Amino acid sequence: MKIVRFFTSAFLLLFVSQCSLAQGSAQAYIAAHKDWAIQAMENFGIPASIVLAVAMHESANGSSKVAVHLNNHFGIRGVNNNKEIRSSYKGYDSVKASYDDFITYLKTRKQFQSLFDKYSAYDYRSWAYGIMHGGYAGSKTWAAHIIAVIKKHQLFIFDNRPPDYVEPQTASANGSPMAGDQTYTVKKGDTLSAIAQKHNTSVRNIKMKNQLRNDRLKIGQLLKI
DSSP states (O other): OHHHHHHHHHHHHHHHHHHHHHHHHHHHHHHHHHHHHHHHHHHHOOOHHHHHHHHHHHHTTTTSHHHHHHOOOSOOBOOOOOSSOOOSBOOOSSHHHHHHHHHHHHHHSHHHHHHHHHSOTTOHHHHHHHHHHTTSOSOTTHHHHHHHHHHHTTGGGGGOOOTTOOOOOOOOTTSSOOTTOOEEEOOTTOOHHHHHHHTTOOHHHHHHHHTOSSSOOOTTOEEEO
């Protein structure tokens, strides 16, 4: 029994130590790179939380081989001249160059350009799903992982949200409500414009989530917000 207790205690100690190390590396990464993410938000309107979370997820908090040898923190593929690692990922002269290229990647590809007009710098959920649906990642759970990183480390504090901001929810990949989605039942006299203003979103966003072809509403109609 003593032997069993010893190994159980040792395992728990190792597990706690690994968790603490992972948490520490995440916090160190955030402290080192948050200013670049905030700068990207201020200059281009991309949520700082999204920039940080994507980098943390794709680079394993800067510890992946691609991040260490190629300064690639966003998993962008391309040419590299590094002889220490065989990889189809793009190489950069600095980590900052990787951050800049991620912004350029989103800004210059047609499938992402609408995100800059459609979503605010506070709506990290819609940005995560928009980037995923644009083909940035092959995994259907990629956006959920990015959102989980943001929530776990409270990266949304860098998005400079107004004090009264109400976080909108985003539909899942198949269009059905996600757990925690907000819904609204249309009442007499409601308009899409009034509903959008009340919930800090846009008419276009509501129409897209509910696949509406026009602005007509029916009393009792259930809308995803």
